[in-house]
Amino acid sequence: MNGGVNGAERRASSAPPFPVLPEVLTSPALKLAVVVVLIGAALLLVKGSVAMGQTTLNGLVSAGYYALGAVGLTLIFGVLRLVNFAHGDMLTFGAYATVGAMATGLPFFAAAILAISASAAVAVAIDTLVWQPLRRRRTSTLQLFLVAIGIALILRYSVQFFGGGQIRSIGLDTLSSIAIGPWRLGTLQLIVLAVGLIVIALVGLALRFTRIGKHLRAMADNMSLAEVSVIDTVKSIRLTWAVAGALAGLAGILYAAAIGSINPNFGITILLSLFASAVLGGIGNAYGALAGGIVIGLSQEWSTLFFNPRWKPAVGFVILILTLLLMPRGIFGRRRTRL
């Protein structure tokens, strides 16, 4: 008894003090924020406040759907070691479900809520039908990759079958815009910006303070440890899929609202930017994915100050590869054992 207590004391004294602040506020986040602000300030001096403010606004709009999409990816990877290539098509599904529900006469917000629930349901259903049996069989990484790509194709072509292959308008007012000083932002983009930032904050707080959030982070951090703790991993894996699916659905809706139109390929086109966000933040780290999404969104829009906007996605890819090569653990990734 005594020995145990002494041992605990020794461990406590040698370990750094338990972090009181959320992980977001500890040093890597501060460093990242300082770097981003410095780059922003430099660009402000070089390019002037009008161009800089406009690209920053646009960047924050896309940060919303990048961050929310990346959280799902990173949770799934952290919990299941699964690189979920079908995640981009979950975004497509969310957007099409919204437009489909609106076609039946539902107002936008009701349709969006319905679509988010449907995305969560689809994600859980895929897990039950496909991933759970494969987990039991301990399928190898290569096979899991191929299954994920297969699911992505099934989702995409199902959407195309029911929704048509053409580019569709989302049926909302995409033309009206608001002037904020010298900057202009579409009304829809403004809503996307607000919803995105609010949900990012809510997701961060939920991960930090709710029991479910703690369970998800614990499982993403170390599955075996979580399993020997009180966490019911079977239930929690299903919950992870539900959360990832719902956030993917929401991200898809935000993305559709931001660009004003949808097509069956639109999810896959931003999938790698989502990967870039997740990897930049340290794959498996939920806060990191949120921060990574904001960084990727800003850097893609800031790059348009120098390059043709058509190269925007390539900026995400380059950041992804550089992160993987230079600091594969990402900004928030901890030194972790290989699983």
Next chain:
Amino acid sequence: MSVDFWIGVAVVAGIYGIAALGLQLNAGFTGLLNFGQAGFMAVGAYSMSLLVVNGGWPLAGAIPIAIAASILSALFIGVPSLRLRSDYLAIATIAFAEIVRYVFQNAEFAGGNQGMLGYDQAWRSFAGSLSSTLAPWGMGNTQLPLLLAIWIFFGLALFVLNALEHTPWGRVLKGVREDEDAGAEAEMARVGGHVRERDQRVEEGRLGRCGHGVVADGHRHVLARPHRLEARLLGGDGDADGKRGIRARAEVDAEEAEAHAPL
């Protein structure tokens, strides 16, 4: 004619077969999840067409340069990313392939979405004269020379792969697959696997282009990759000629890999 149809099918099948052999070296022998395949193919294909169409090179001279370009791009992405764990490597190679696709699809010099035309005139005139020579024997199909070239190359590649599998180097690769950590000092072996595969892939890209006549990068979409991996999986994971039993030999291989580690 149904014979002509099946010749067309066999051309595509041979190209996929060569690609599957290339992946076999990466994923099957070495356990590397390389999803950048299509990107490396595109590098080879576009280097060759750029040299021929924009640079006025002869086709025969452009092919070795294109192979070299593909090898360089493979080293560029392969050597640093081999430090990564396998699932990260997959993401890195996919991102590389997407960058390649984006660049070629958006760059004016590569024809954008239209792709490039007119690099295969030398091959066409050669194949045309060959098929008109063969026409009296009822083998006048214009795709027949391409078919022969592809399947001869496939046979050669299969032979080389089979031979490689039983060299010390091949055993080191399999050791790496079974235990990536133990294979850390055998990293050079992995780099070798990467590059040699690239050679094959370029060749495949070249043959594929001659078949379609158009280098449109949409073909090199991410979707093209799983088909090849499937082809390789169907052939049996880790055996060039599709026979099974690698797992049973794994322990022996790992021991031999250790013996040959300072390769």
